[in-house]
């Protein structure tokens with residue numbers, strides 16, 4: 001009965017979500033049943049948390065039924081599957097998402113109402129699953145949503161961190177980090193699978209043996225073995241046909257092994273390294289765009305790759321036994337950045353040392369299995385591990401890496417005979433004082449495809465990061481522009497707009513986003529403009545209430561809601577935004593009649609705990625906010641709000657209320673950006689640089705519906721080649737000079753002159769590495785144009801509508817279709 005009919009194309013399809021086989025009465029009954037027999041409470045005693053758990057458990061029943069059917073179908077059809085390896089999955093909350101995907105949101109809402117409970121309050125009880133830092137982790141979450149929606153056989157593999165990204169508190173304007181404990185009171189979605197526990201070796205030494213046939217045999221004697229316990233999170237596709245899994249590994253000590261070691265005397269002292277097994281999956285490293293360089297981080301990476309590969313191979317062998325010849329036909333592994341790159345030598349180790357394949361056969365399999373996505377060009381973010389560290393933790397892997405490199409350099413010698421500079425550049429090993437393993441080079445060499453995440457970024461990957469690889473293997477480097485799931489980022493987070501869109505163009509857009517273009521024909525329609533802006537107004541009122549609740553600040557909902565939400569990083573230039581806010585403030589102080597529409601500048605951002613300047617920028621935003629918000633001379637015109645603890649669930653509240661989306665990175669630095677897509681999809685107009693996916697957004701919406709400013713990538717390159725001196729601009733732009741000097745005073749930090757000076761210093765004596773001063777004037781002009789556009793109500797409404805209408809390209813369904821076509825070569829598998 002569970003026969004699959006493979007489809008030819010993976011084009012986003014219309015999904016029938018109207019089978020209301022589950023009634024309001026059924027849901028009510030299931031929730032109450034779980035309240036009683038899962039939670040041991042009742043309708044009178046239950047608080048919102050109990051209702052959340054019972055409602056989730058009721059949903060999980062349906063989820064697990066579809067999960068079983070999906071797994072059976074995939075097994076029976078022996079499907080080729082993609083295995084998405086990522087150190088991060090930033091899932092956020094799951095209940096509302098799962099309800100929407102089962103088309104049961106309204107029914108559940110009504111069921112709970114009859115039980116005297118508000119669904120909105122219940123949803124607020126769910127802790128975010130914040131197992132990621134930012135864009136990279138959230139991209140993985142959007143991708144597994146699309147994979148399930150498109151009925152593609154896929155599994156996500158990652159780490160079951162006990163603590164996700166820290167919770168941010170703001171004390172006296174400064175960021176404080178608090179531990180995140182998302183599982184403290186139990187997680188209703190995850191299922192432990194002790195039957196699939198894996199063991200992971202670490203440390204120790206390698207013994208060289210010689211077989212009868214003269215074959216050299218390597219045996220790794222690990223000094224330590226840890227256990228990997230899998231937890232499965234079901235991933236429900238839209239329409240709830242396919243339910244895939246996200247499998248996350250938790251580390252535990254392997255008592256059995258440690259007893260063994262304990263009993264074998266001298267062996268212990270020689271090889272045993274002590275790592276507390278449980279610490280491996282304890283906490284997510286909170287650094288985005290910088291490498292931590294820590295031993296534990298490397299162990300985390302190896303830990304989840306080793307567990308996942310064993311899991312994949314166990315499943316493969318169940319169908320194909322010891323016949324390795326079909327492995328790369330059945331298995332494709334996508335590496336989400338270089339964090340899982342150690343999987344490449346690990347698969348080689350399994351094939352050569354364990355399966356006893358010869359090197360060339362093994363390499364043939366390996367290099368047809370992996371594909372690698374690059375997410376950054378920032379040099380400080382490119383992973384490099386000391387050879388000595390890998391040698392100690394993974395003694396066999398360092399040998400394999402050297403062998404891969406040796407054979408690769410032979411190829412380089414053939415292509416560029418005698419060119420040692422070329423060899424030094426392409427080598428996996430960097431011959432610095434401390435020898436390093438370049439994980440980027442290893443990933444390119446070990447993969448059959450490499451992609452960047454937006455057109456401009458992929459072009460720069462080809463031209464600047466890996467130009468020689470492009471010459472060596474033409475066609476290997478490619479582009480797949482990022483996308484976002486419209487289910488979470490429009491349907492679920494913006495119900496009012498979704499309803500309006502549904503009335504206008506029907507309900508198929510969540511699985512076929514290019515249909516939104518049908519809204520374009522109403523962009524000039526007065527009635528539709530009013531309806532669209534009325535929705536925006538309502539969403540702004542809801543966010544204003546949230547702002548009041550979180551910060552005590554009152555904001556005017558008729559003001560422009562101007563939002564910058566993303567990790568705090570110099571290259572993202574939150575400080576450029578701040579300089580402009582200070583300039584506006586000054587203009588208003590100098591001229592109380594300065595003509596501008598009231599504007600609320602809203603920020604959300606976490607700084608890596610060790611990134612001092614990023615924390616200083618948060619402090620500065622909060623101090624400037626305090627001053628402006630309490631200055632009666634200007635606070636009817638400008639307000640500044642920093643919302644603490646930015647995370648997925650907060651983004652869902654902020655994005656629907658945005659009029660303006662700030663995407664102002666230095667050109668060439670933001671690989672893609674995905675927040676830019678979410679905001680535009682919800683009718684915010686972008687003010688941004690020609691960087692990352694902004695360029696493609698501008699192409700879609702057209703020049704009239706976006707405010708582009710600043711230097712292009714080429715201009716940035718030219719200026720830094722010529723020599724950029726921020727002092728030139730400082731002395732030439734009076735307003736900018738006054739604003740920067742203001743940071744040295746105690747105007748914003750009474751009694752503490754110089755408390756904000758580090759910002760000024762970074763942009764002057766520090767050389768202004770991200771060229772804020774060079775782009776300031778252009779930014780200021782773009783803001784003026786934006787301000788006057790907003791005051792023209794019909795013009796703005798048209799712009800907002802067209803931003804929503806033209807976002808079809810940026811559904812993650814399209815990204816996944818691109819991966820399938822260009823890289824994965826998968827076939828959908830219908831689950832009936």
Ligand code: BZD
Nearest residue numbers: 133134135136288289375671672673674
């Ligand atoms: O990846 C981001 C890029 O900065 C964005 O431009 C891009 O849109 C997204 C998705 O492709 N990169 C990250 O988010 N990187 C990290 O979070 C990260 C985490 C750990 C270590 C290094 C980087």
